[in-house]
Amino acid sequence: MRDLPPLSSLRAFESTARNQSVRRAADELCRTHGAVSRQLKLLQADLGAPLFSKEGTGLKLNQSGQALYSLVSSVFEQLEHGYARVREQALQSGGLHVACGATFAMRWLVPNLADFYRERPDLRIRLSMTSAREIRTEGADLVIAWDLTSYPENERKRAFRLGPTAFGPVCAPAYKRAAKAGIRIGHDFNSSGWTHWDAQSKERIATGEEITFPHTHLCIEAAVSGLGVALVEKRLVQRELGERKLIAPWGFVELPFSMMALHASGRNISEEVIAFTSWVRARLEADSA
Structure with a gap:
């Protein structure tokens, strides 16, 4: 004693x-x-x-x-x-800290996590639902993003592909008539999306003024409200497309960037990272089939 x-x-x-x-x-x-x-x-x-x-x-x-x-x-x-x-x-023990965009987390990752936990009930995912650009230095084991253009070249080289992405202009049904010369809705942290669309597509969409938002969710809501035309990844608007709150008259195309994963610098790729990214890759491929 x-x-x-x-x-x-x-x-x-x-x-x-x-x-x-x-x-x-x-x-x-x-x-x-x-x-x-x-x-x-x-x-x-x-x-x-x-x-x-x-x-x-x-x-x-x-x-x-x-x-x-x-x-x-x-x-x-x-x-x-x-x-x-x-x-x-x-x-951190027994878990994996994953940083990704808030909209991707809310609309795709979290709804699919039950399937992952059925495969790996021992591995808990700790999410940072924020801009991947903002979370880089906050200790995440893994960053998931589809636009790494703001990252240093040495970090982009370490990133690996998870799956294809398909982007397309979407708008409210009532906005279609004005869409050609209408307002273009952009993302503060993914400014290259519309540039790639313009380079790849014959359709010139929303050639009027541009407004931007810091999260894809806000871009989607702005389009639903009839504010303009938003360029978004197909998986993130499946619900709105199914409910006819949004339409995609010009379809979706694969732009020159994919869903990417970037593991923490200075750390070996752990078994947990491999297991989680393998599952994400399989789910993304299944969605795009």
Whole structure:
């Protein structure tokens, strides 16, 4: 059995010494002034010596207090950093952190995850539903995106293909008549999409002004509301096409970029990454069949 004072007494002492105030320590620890004072009295009684001396209206550490504070603050700092590392490892253990576009996550990945979990009930996916461009440095094990043009060349070289993509202009049925010269809806982080469409297609669609949104979901909603013509990947608008909220009069074509995967730099490709990307590849191929 370790001969140590209660952790609550040490926390009260460390906070009081650092803040030079029992009141501020009580606020920090979400305790009453009286509760912190009692913890300090218990600690001093256990030690057999006072730890503070009065200085005006505040408290000042005496020689014993200085010695104990140096020890406790150092141990607490090590404990804090060590606990954070263990917690992060625990969160990552048995799981895979995947970063991808929010619309892809909501409209394709999450609805299909039940199928993946039937194959791999031991492997949990932790999603960051945000722009893949924004998540690059946040520790994701894997980034999934179909436009890596903003990434450094060395990262693009490490990326590998998951499956084909088919993009096409979509609009509300009532907007079709005005679509040729109408408003073009673009994506803030995928500005090359319409450029590739114009280069590949004989149809010049939405030659009027252009408005952009930061997420594909917003582009889709803008098109549904009759605001203009959006260029989107076919899988992401299957529901709207089926419900006739959107139409695709000019069809869908495969543009010169595919769904790509980029594993974290400086790490080996893990068995979990291989299992997940193999499943994504198979599902994407099945969808496009």
